[in-house]
Amino acid sequence: MGLNFISSILFATVVAGTPLIIVALGELVTEKAGVLNLGAEGTMSVGAVAAFAVAHHTGNPFLGILAGMGAGILMSLLFGISALTLMANQVASGLALSIFGVGLSAFIGKPYESVALASVEPIRIPLLHKIPLFGPALFEQQGLVYFSWVLIVAVAWFLYRTKAGLVLRAVGESPVSAHSIGYGVVRIRYQAVLFGGAMAGIGGAFMSVFYTPMWVEGMVAGRGWIALSLVVFATWRPARVMIGAYLFGGCMIAQMFVQGSGVRINIPAQFLSAMPYAATVLVLVLISRNRGTIRLNSPASLGQTFLPDA
Amino acid sequence: MPTETPAPPRLEIKGIRKVYPSVIANDGIDLTVMPGEIHAVLGENGAGKSTLMKVIYGVIRPDEGELRWEGQPVTIPSPGQARDLGIGMVFQHFSLFETLSVVQNVALAIPGEFDLPALSKRIEEVSTRYGLPVDPRRLVHALSVGERQRVEIIRCLLQNPRLLILDEPTSVLTPQAVRKLFETLRQLASEGVSILYISHKLDEIQELCHKATVLRNGKVTGTCTPSQETPKTMARMMIGEDLPVCHHGEPGDGGEVRLRIERLSQPTEDPFGTHLHGINLEVRAGEIVGIAGVSGNGQQELLRAISGEEPLADHQAVQMCGVPVGHFTPTRRRALGMCFVPEERLGRGAVPRLTLTENILLTAYRKGMLFSGLIKWGVAKKFAEDCIARFDVKCGGANSEAKSLSGGNLQKFIVGREIMQEPRLLVLAQPTWGVDVGASSFIRRTLLDLRNSGTAILVISEELEELFEICDRIVVIAKGTLSPSKVTSETGVEEIGIWMSGMWPDAEKPGDAPHVA
Numbered sequence: 133m134g135l136n137f138i139s140s141i142l143f144a145t146v147v148a149g150t151p152l153i154i155v156a157l158g159e160l161v162t163e164k165a166g167v168l169n170l171g172a173e174g175t176m177s178v179g180a181v182a183a184f185a186v187a188h189h190t191g192n193p194f195l196g197i198l199a200g201m202g203a204g205i206l207m208s209l210l211f212g213i214s215a216l217t218l219m220a221n222q223v224a225s226g227l228a229l230s231i232f233g234v235g236l237s238a239f240i241g242k243p244y245e246s247v248a249l250a251s252v253e254p255i256r257i258p259l260l261h262k263i264p265l266f267g268p269a270l271f272e273q274q275g276l277v278y279f280s281w282v283l284i285v286a287v288a289w290f291l292y293r294t295k296a297g298l299v300l301r302a303v304g305e306s307p308v309s310a311h312s313i314g315y316g317v318v319r320i321r322y323q324a325v326l327f328g329g330a331m332a333g334i335g336g337a338f339m340s341v342f343y344t345p346m347w348v349e350g351m352v353a354g355r356g357w358i359a360l361s362l363v364v365f366a367t368w369r370p371a372r373v374m375i376g377a378y379l380f381g382g383c384m385i386a387q388m389f390v391q392g393s394g395v396r397i398n399i400p401a402q403f404l405s406a407m408p409y410a411a412t413v414l415v416l417v418l419i420s421r422n423r424g425t426i427r428l429n430s431p432a433s434l435g436q437t438f439l440p441d442a
Numbered sequence: 443m444p445t446e447t448p449a450p451p452r453l454e455i456k457g458i459r460k461v462y463p464s465v466i467a468n469d470g471i472d473l474t475v476m477p478g479e480i481h482a483v484l485g486e487n488g489a490g491k492s493t494l495m496k497v498i499y500g501v502i503r504p505d506e507g508e509l510r511w512e513g514q515p516v517t518i519p520s521p522g523q524a525r526d527l528g529i530g531m532v533f534q535h536f537s538l539f540e541t542l543s544v545v546q547n548v549a550l551a552i553p554g555e556f557d558l559p560a561l562s563k564r565i566e567e568v569s570t571r572y573g574l575p576v577d578p579r580r581l582v583h584a585l586s587v588g589e590r591q592r593v594e595i596i597r598c599l600l601q602n603p604r605l606l607i608l609d610e611p612t613s614v615l616t617p618q619a620v621r622k623l624f625e626t627l628r629q630l631a632s633e634g635v636s637i638l639y640i641s642h643k644l645d646e647i648q649e650l651c652h653k654a655t656v657l658r659n660g661k662v663t664g665t666c667t668p669s670q671e672t673p674k675t676m677a678r679m680m681i682g683e684d685l686p687v688c689h690h691g692e693p694g695d696g697g698e699v700r701l702r703i704e705r706l707s708q709p710t711e712d713p714f715g716t717h718l719h720g721i722n723l724e725v726r727a728g729e730i731v732g733i734a735g736v737s738g739n740g741q742q743e744l745l746r747a748i749s750g751e752e753p754l755a756d757h758q759a760v761q762m763c764g765v766p767v768g769h770f771t772p773t774r775r776r777a778l779g780m781c782f783v784p785e786e787r788l789g790r791g792a793v794p795r796l797t798l799t800e801n802i803l804l805t806a807y808r809k810g811m812l813f814s815g816l817i818k819w820g821v822a823k824k825f826a827e828d829c830i831a832r833f834d835v836k837c838g839g840a841n842s843e844a845k846s847l848s849g850g851n852l853q854k855f856i857v858g859r860e861i862m863q864e865p866r867l868l869v870l871a872q873p874t875w876g877v878d879v880g881a882s883s884f885i886r887r888t889l890l891d892l893r894n895s896g897t898a899i900l901v902i903s904e905e906l907e908e909l910f911e912i913c914d915r916i917v918v919i920a921k922g923t924l925s926p927s928k929v930t931s932e933t934g935v936e937e938i939g940i941w942m943s944g945m946w947p948d949a950e951k952p953g954d955a956p957h958v959a
Contacts, residue, residue, distance in 0.1 A: 295556035298549060298550060298556075299550060301542070302539050302542065302550050305540065305542070306537070306539055306540075310550075312501065312521055312531075313521060313525075313537060313550060313551045314520060314521045314525055314551075315550075423711055427541070428581075428583075432540070432541070
C-alpha cells in the first residue's frame with residue numbers, strides 16, 4: 133500500500149483510458165458532422181488485429197500503429213460508401229460494420245492467437261517522471277498516451293477555433309442549410325467519417341500493440357461501444373470525453389485491484405466487473421443532465437441521411 | 443455599387459422548364475430584372491415560384507432554358523456558384539444554424555479569412571447602415587423570427603450581392619417590421635441592387651415593387667407594373683378568376699362557453715421554448731377568436747396545452763364545454779367535441795406514409811367507422827372521398843399517400859377532415875399558412891359557416907389580415923402572456939401590431955423584452 137500503490141493505480145488508469153479517448157474523439161468528430169457511425173467496435177477490432185500483425189512481422193510498433201490506422205480508414209470507408217454515397221440507414225450500416233469487424237478480426241487473427249509482442253519501452257520525460265505519485269502516470273507513458281492528450285486539445289481547437297471546424301458543426305446541425313450556402317455536405321461528412329475510422333484504428337492498435345500486448349479474440353471487449361456512449365454522455369464535448377474515459381479506466385483498474393487483492397468481500401465478481409460500465413454511465417448522466425447543454429451541443433442532424441434536392 | 447445607366451439586364455432568363463415526375467413545375471418561363479429594380483414574382487402556391495428561384499440560385503438544374511447574367515450566358519450548377527456571381531437568397535425557411543452565434547453563422551457564408559472579431563465589426567456596420575439591428579454575439583436560437591431574418595439579410599449583404607432574392611419575407615413579421623424591411627429594400631435598390639421579391643401578398647407588392655411577373659401553373663400569365671394595377675386585377679392574373687369575397691356575419695350574441703382557459707401557467711423545459719404564464723381566455727359557441735403574435739412567443743406551448751399533447755397538473759386550467767380537462771389526453775378531449783388542426787401538416791396533422799383514408803380514420807373514427815373495434819373501410823373511404831370532393835383537394839384519390847399532396851392541398855384535406863366531424867370546438871394553428879389565395883379564402887368562408895352554425899373556433903395565426911377577416915375577437919400573445927381581447931371592429935392592424943411587441947395597456951410586467959420582430 134501507500135504511495136507506490138496509488139501511483140500504480142493512477143498509471144494503469146491513464147493507460148486504460150487512452151484507447152477510449154482516442155476512439156471517442158474520432159467518433160465525436162464524426163457525430164459532430166451529423167453521422168452516427170456505430171461501427172467503432174468493429175473498426176477497433178480490425179485496427180487491433182492489423183496493427184498486431186504488422187508489428188509482429190516487422191517488429192516495429194510504429195508501423196503497427198500506421199497499419200491500425202489504415203485498417204480503420206478502410207473500415208470507415210466501407211461505412212461511408214454505404215451510409216453517405218448509397219444513403220443507407222446509418223444505424224443499420226454501423227451495426228453491420230461492428231458485427232462484420234469483430235468477426236473479420238477473429239478470422240484474420242487466428243494465426244496470432246495468444247502470440248505475445250515484446251513490450252514497448254515508454255517514453256520518459258526527463259526529470260518530470262520522477263515526480264512522486266503523478267510522475268509515472270503522466271510522464272512515463274507510451275507515445276500514444278501523449279498523443280491522446282494532444283488530440284483532445286487539437287479536436288477542441290479544430291471544432292471551436294477554426295473555420296473548418298465551424299463548417300463541420302454547421303453540417304452536423306443542418307445539412308440542408310449548409311448545402312444551400314454552398315458547402316459539400318457529403319464530402320465533409322466523408323472526411324469526418326474517415327477521421328473517426330482512423331482514430332478507431334489507432335485505438336485498436338493501442339490495445340493490441342501496447343496495452344496487452346498480445347492478440348486475443350474479442351480483446352476489444354466492448355470498448356468501442358463504451359467510446360460511443362462516452363461521446364453522448366459527454367454531450368459531444370472533448371474535455372468531458374477525457375473525464376469519462378479516465379473515470380471508466382479508473383473503475384476498471386480499481387475493480388481489478390480489488391478482485392486481485394485477495395481481500396474477501398461478499399460481492400460477486402461479475403458485479404465488480406460491471407462496475408466501470410455502470411459508474412461511467414451514471415456519472416456522465418449526472419454531469420450532463422442539463423437539457424440546455426444537450427440541445428446546444430448535440431448535432432441536430434445526427435443519424436439523418438442527407439439527400440440534396442434534385 | 444454605382445450603376446451605369448445603359449447597362450444590360452442584371453438577370454435575364456428565357457424558356458426555363460423543369461419537369462418533375464408528376465408535375466411540370468416551370469414551363470417556358472421568361473423573366474428580366476434590371477439593375478436597381480425590385481421585381482415581384484407573384485403566384486399561388488404550386489405556381490412554380492419556388493422552383494424558379496431555386497433554379498436561379500443553383501439549387502436545382504432546369505431541364506431547358508437559358509440564363510444570362512449581365513448580358514453573359516451562364517449556368518449556375520450550385521448555390522456556391524450563384525453566390526460567386528453575386529446572387530444572394532433569403533429563404534422562407536431560414537438556412538441558419540440555431541446553436542451557432544450570429545457572427546459564426548455569417549462567417550460560414552463569407553469566403554476569406556476567419557476573423558470573428560473583425561467580422562462582428564462589419565456586421566455592426568452593415569446593421570447600422572441598413573437599419574437592421576442585431577447583436578453578433580447572440581446565439582441564433584435565442585433570436586426572434588424577425589431578428590433571424592435580419593441575420594439572413596445581413597449575411598447576404600456582406601457578400602455585396604447584385605441580386606437579392608427574398609422568398610415570402612414578410613410572412614413572419616409584424617406590420618411595423620415589414621415597414622422597416624421595405625425601407626431597407628428600397629435603400630438597397632437605390633444603391634443598384636436588384637431584388638426579386640416573391641410573395642402572394644398583393645398590397646405589399648403594390649407598395650414596394652417596380653415590376654411584377656405573375657405565374658400560374660408553372661407559366662407566366664402576365665407582367666405588370668404594380669403601381670398601375672389594383673389588387674383585384676393582379677389577383678385575377680394570379681388565380682385566373684375574381685377573388686371570392688368573405689362575408690362576415692353579425693358577431694355572435696354570446697353562446698355558452700366552449701373553451702375556458704384559467705390562469706394557465708406552464709414552464710417549459712425546452713431551452714428554445716417559451717414559458718406560459720397567467721393565461722386567461724374564453725371562446726364561446728358561435729364566435730371566432732383569433733390569437734395574433736409573432737411566432738415563438740408561446741403559440742406552440744399554448745397549442746400543446748389546449749390540444750392535450752402536454753397534459754397539465756392543474757385540471758381547471760383548461761375547461762372544455764364546462765368539463766375540466768387539464769389532465770385529459772387528446773383523445774378524451776376530442777371525445778368532448780374538440781377538433782384540432784396543428785401547424786405542421788406532415789407529421790402532426792397527417793401521417794406522411796398513410797393513405798388519405800387511413801389519415802381520416804386517425805381522428806374521425808368516431809363517425810361510425812368502427813364496428814366492435816374493427817374498421818369499416820367503406821365508411822372511412824366514403825368520408826375521405828366526400829372530404830376530397832367538398833374541399834376540392836387535388837390528389838390521386840382517397841388511396842394516395844398524404845405526403846404526395848402539395849402543402850396547400852393537404853391543409854385543405856386536414857381542415858376538411860376536422861370540420862366534417864362537426865366539432866363543438868375547433869382549434870386551428872395557421873389554417874392557411876402556405877395555402878394559395880383561392881384555397882385560403884375557401885377555408886375562411888368554411889370557418890365562417892361553421893361559426894354561424896354554432897361552433898366555437900379558436901384560430902392562432904401570424905397573418906393579421908386573416909385574423910381581421912374572420913375573427914369576432916382578437917387577442918395577442920407575446921412572451922408567453924395573453925393580452926386582453928379586442929372586438930375586431932373596434933381595433934386595427936396598427937394597434938394589434940403594437941400589442942404584438944408586448945406593449946398592451948396594463949401589460950403585467952415589462953420584464954424581459956418579448957420576441958419583437
